[in-house]
Amino acid sequence: MKNIKVSIIIRTKNEERWISRCLNAIKKQNNKDYEIILVDNKSDDKTVEKAKIHGVKKIVLIDDYLPGYALNKGIAESSGEFIVCLSAHCIPIEEDWLERLLNNFKNKDVAGTYGRQVPMEFSKDSDKRDLFLVFGLDKKIQVKDSFFHNANSMIRKEIWKKIKFDERISNIEDRIWGQKIIDAGYKLVYEPSAPVYHFHGIHQDGNVTRLKNVVNIIKKQDKNFIEGNIKPDDLDIYCIIPSKGMPIKNNNDYLIAYTINVAKKSKYIKDVIVSTDNDLTKKIAQDLGAKCPFARPQNLSDPNTNLEMVQKFSMNELEKLKIFPDLIVHLEETFPFRDTDLIDNAIEELLKHGYDTILAAREENGWLWKEDEKKNINRIDEGDVPRIIKKKTYIGLHGLCCITYPEYIREGNLLGKKVGLLRVDNHLSWLEIRSESTFKKYQNFFYDKQ
Secondary structure (H helix, E strand, O other): OOOOOEEEEEEEOOOHHHHHHHHHHHHOOOOOOEEEEEEEOOOOOOHHHHHHHOOOOEEEEOOOOOHHHHHHHHHHOOOOOEEEEEEOOEEEOOOOHHHHHHHHHHOOOEEEEEEEEEOEOOOOHHHHHHHHHHOOOOOEEEOOOOOOOOOEEEEEHHHHOOOOOOOOOOOOHHHHHHHHHHHOOOEEEEEEEEEEEEOOOOOOOOOHHHHHHHHHHHHHHOOOOOOEOOOHHHOOEEEEEEEOOOOOEEOOEEHHHHHHHHHHOOOOEEEEEEEEOOHHHHHHHHHOOOEOOOOOOHHHOOOOOOHHHHHHHHHHHHHHOOOOOOEEEEOOOOOOOOOOOHHHHHHHHHHHHOOOEEEEEEEOOOOOEEEOOOOOEEEOOOOOOOOOOOOOOEEEOOOOOEEEOHHHHHOOOOOOOOEEEEEOOOHHHHOOOOOHHHHHHOHHHHHHHO
16 A cells, blocks of 8 residues: 555645644655645745745645635645545654555545544643544544544545535535445544644633643543644744844954854754844854845834844845744844853743743842833832732843744734743843943953853
8 A cells, every 4th residue: 555646635824833844744754655735725924935845846726715625626636546634733743644544445445534633732721622532542443423534534536536525614524524425335434543733622612620620630541641742853943133233342252242152052043144234243143153144224223123123124035035934033142141051941932832932031029110101100010019929020031032933023023922931040141231331341251151
């Protein structure tokens, strides 16, 4: 069965965050006899561009999305004897995933097979519960049960020609197809040994407390309980350091060098990009192993320009060069005292918890005040509450480290919706240097840091 041609249909709609992970897992398959067909529904992010970079040549564009219609359009363009239906945000776990699905078709009565779905570590408890309860460990040959799931499935194309997916319905096209298959006398197979990671479940959320209890029970009782995690090594992570004007210097020591050097020590950053308007800064950066593939225009260096605008420009310039990062690490040269493991710790925390953005922050236990429109000063912390029970407050240090997805930077934002804070306890890391006099004052600290 290893030499049988397989067509993998992936339906997408703004799946930029997931498509590289999905395609990378497919590339690792032992069985290489496959083609990939992307059926894209007007993605306005970089899903299609990323797919092309990964070698996907067949791309079907559709204007109106219905699940059965999208699948039928993709399958109509296929050349395989067997068809895989795979969600773009599903990641095959094992390198024999494709072979495990294929093996079930040795039985000529089998029309389709579907694999196990495992939640991600950051999936909601409701989704974890649903996936663990629905997708068990026992293989099933279904002669009456019509349950079928196209997030991770394979079907026989010759049978699809007779029984296609319903193009009129907005949901459960897979289960309706499964019922028609059973009614026609064919069999369906649930193959738990062909799992994928899938971050969301198949049912609506319920009571949060109850769901958490259910998941905790499953964790304790199920010896095979596993949770998906995204490995930083599998991502293209770029660091962008914005810089304007003459570099700050003390003797032969340049401030920006400390930020570049720390970024270069990261295990996960693929390239360090310095977005600068200054030729000397460009030379310093390049001498240190950073790249300056574009020049920051002068209109983005005036006092009214914010960092979001600068990073949006930088992101756009990278994409013009056909560079499509999976994550962006934003660092500012004014924070030279970062711990060397800060960046990698932040990357790992973002991926572990499924944050849209993570930034360095310091806990503040003092009194916090804010000036209103009338210049009145108002206290915004809880007041004179014992520290042990006082709600924590934090001051974000985005210049120290902020990691986010390109989709937000492209919109002119550094922050996504789900923000995580990485507490930094090293007080020296909080120190910000913005002048040569301050740089000179703390030069001994710099040398000690090196």
